[in-house]
Amino acid sequence: MEPDFDIQKLRSGGFRLTPQRLTIIEVLREAGGHLSAQETYRHARERLPGLTEATVYRTLDFLTAQGVALMTHCGDGHLVYEIADQDHHHLVCRTCGQMAEIEHSLLQDLYDQFMRETGFLVETSHLTFFGQCPKCVDG
């Protein structure tokens, strides 16, 4: 994906491109996975020392509302964020934390089945499954 796609999106939406927003997008992008609000704060603050927690929370909400970031659940019941790129879901190992990606297409059949049986339209947004990775399942 075009690296500055997100930024174009915000600019064309008439939103201001502040160092805080750019830094948080950069942090999420480089993390390449889930970050909690607190983790995002800690990482972003290293690059932008004056940054406050309030701004991080507000910016993450803002980025989620604009569709630049996605919000999901992580193992311990907190919300985590990541850059919204392609449609995929995650398998997370509860033992070692290793993560694998799942194509969305694998889930589409299931969602279709939910629709047929219950009438529910499941949101295709990011989903996380927990389990044991190949290494830890043997241990």
Next chain:
Amino acid sequence: MEPDFDIQKLRSGGFRLTPQRLTIIEVLREAGGHLSAQETYRHARERLPGLTEATVYRTLDFLTAQGVALMTHCGDGHLVYEIADQDHHHLVCRTCGQMAEIEHSLLQDLYDQFMRETGFLVETSHLTFFGQCPKCVDG
């Protein structure tokens, strides 16, 4: 399921059956769905006025550890609890909150596929999908 199954389970495990534990089990059972720790506290406190939050948190952890309760994520990033009965998952409508149950068997094929493609063994525990129920999908 045998209504006192959970209680037998605790008794035979050598754990004490206190009014607090019995009340919290009763509250979870009658709720018939997900309750957050705070919701559990508020409901249980009505029946057992002296009850404290600390006890609710400790009891929910305890019940989860004993397999009497299940812990899952709800929409807003908090942990929620429910009585562990049969294997099923939930579809929750983000608009009106209506809930439908999904047989675990529907997911087993998907889990098998995850295993083949990534080697991950997905925990079969309780899962919640979010979306729009039949009524709200039209609105």
Next chain:
DNA sequence: GTTGGTGCAAAGTGTTTGCAACCTC
């Protein structure tokens, strides 16, 4: 009588809000 469980109180952690000052546009 033992010892696991609970109440109490306090602290810890994560998140939200009001308002004045600031900076992007």
Next chain:
DNA sequence: GAGGTTGCAAACACTTTGCACCAAC
């Protein structure tokens, strides 16, 4: 210059912990 954003600080909500007392066994 105007108004969207931010920093600051305080409040808020939720969860955890230590310790003395109590009650289920």
